[in-house]
Amino acid sequence: MYIIVIGAGKVGWNLARELLEKDHEVTVIESSRRRYLTVEQELEHNVSYGDASELWVLERAGIQRADMVIAVTGDDEDNMLICQVAKEKYDVERIIARVNNPRNKPHFDLLGIKPSVSATDLILRLLEHEVPEYGLVHLLDLQEEQLEIIEMLLGKDCGVTGRRVGDLQMPEGSLLISVLRQGKGFVPGPDTVLEVGDEVLAVLDPGHEEQLKALFGPGDGSGGNGVSGGG
Amino acid sequence: MLREGHEVSCLDEDPESHARLEVGLDRGWEDLGGQFTVGAGLETDALVAAGIEKADAFIASTDGDNTNIVIAQIAQRRYEVPTVIARILDPLRAEWYERQGMHTVCPTRVAIDMLETAVREGAPRGSAGPSNGSAEAA
Numbered sequence: 001m002y003i004i005v006i007g008a009g010k011v012g013w014n015l016a017r018e019l020l021e022k023d024h025e026v027t028v029i030e031s032s033r034r035r036y037l038t039v040e041q042e043l044e045h046n047v048s049y050g051d052a053s054e055l056w057v058l059e060r061a062g063i064q065r066a067d068m069v070i071a072v073t074g075d076d077e078d079n080m081l082i083c084q085v086a087k088e089k090y091d092v093e094r095i096i097a098r099v100n101n102p103r104n105k106p107h108f109d110l111l112g113i114k115p116s117v118s119a120t121d122l123i124l125r126l127l128e129h130e131v132p133e134y135g136l137v138h139l140l141d142l143q144e145e146q147l148e149i150i151e152m153l154l155g156k157d158c159g160v161t162g163r164r165v166g167d168l169q170m171p172e173g174s175l176l177i178s179v180l181r182q183g184k185g186f187v188p189g190p191d192t193v194l195e196v197g198d199e200v201l202a203v204l205d206p207g208h209e210e211q212l213k214a215l216f217g218p219g220d221g222s223g224g225n226g227v228s229g230g231g
Numbered sequence: 232m233l234r235e236g237h238e239v240s241c242l243d244e245d246p247e248s249h250a251r252l253e254v255g256l257d258r259g260w261e262d263l264g265g266q267f268t269v270g271a272g273l274e275t276d277a278l279v280a281a282g283i284e285k286a287d288a289f290i291a292s293t294d295g296d297n298t299n300i301v302i303a304q305i306a307q308r309r310y311e312v313p314t315v316i317a318r319i320l321d322p323l324r325a326e327w328y329e330r331q332g333m334h335t336v337c338p339t340r341v342a343i344d345m346l347e348t349a350v351r352e353g354a355p356r357g358s359a360g361p362s363n364g365s366a367e368a369a
Contacts (some may be wrong), residue, residue, distance in 0.1 A: 053297055053323060054324075055327070078297055080297075081300055103274070107305060112306075113303055
């Protein structure tokens, strides 16, 4: 694949290095002369000097034949517009943009820049994943497909432990897809009995989280804060 | 535009730029019905405080092309302001965004055209215009 990475900061440089190791063709575009000269010592002809906001710089890097453009500069407006131009003017099939300030995320969405990745969001999700108090973790949002995948950790006070999966009144539009028990994962059948400490993955239509929370919450399944929302 | 009787609201990151608005006015900016908001153009709160929701026209003319292009699209798509104009210095991008339906003003293009005209009109061949040297320098 031919991949253009915009911005040779820590993220861009390391990303380029990894992609090159995976045998992709890579061009990194960096607008600071100093930074360019530093990075060029290692990446040599794979780094190019210029402001990627300017169309001729993108064209010089061969954007017309690029399969993917990844914009990871420290400037959200730059990342947004470089991806917009890549997608809409040069028909680049895949774009990825970095969001520096999470408050700008709605602007990325408004301009149709998908996916956009925010380090703050990633750390938050990791935090939710690592800290068991957050019972319900948003793993994946398939916006186009209108599906979500969430993870729930079944605590001591959870209302569904000791019950058969087949007996659960799963909300319509939701499905248990796997159970992780003592480090091993399996697909549950109707006879699977849920245990304390199980990590359960469910796929669902957006908007069913509350119902799932109520079902997998503490006690009699009447809801509560044993399972809290994530994402 | 304020003098013509329009309602004008300015948004700027720098509180000091308020003073610039009043240069050449016989009364204060607010006394004449003007509005001034301090804030960044990418912050939706600031845009709303400046009155974007009821604006008939929106002009994005910060000193950054990228900021202007982004804010203009926010004004167009999110707030559906009927008339949106963006200042874009880069002629190539101004041209492309214009073709995408954005109303753009490119000061670089305007300056190039004016300079070209000035050169052609100011130094006709054989006339007693500026010397060859200065025409080339221009």
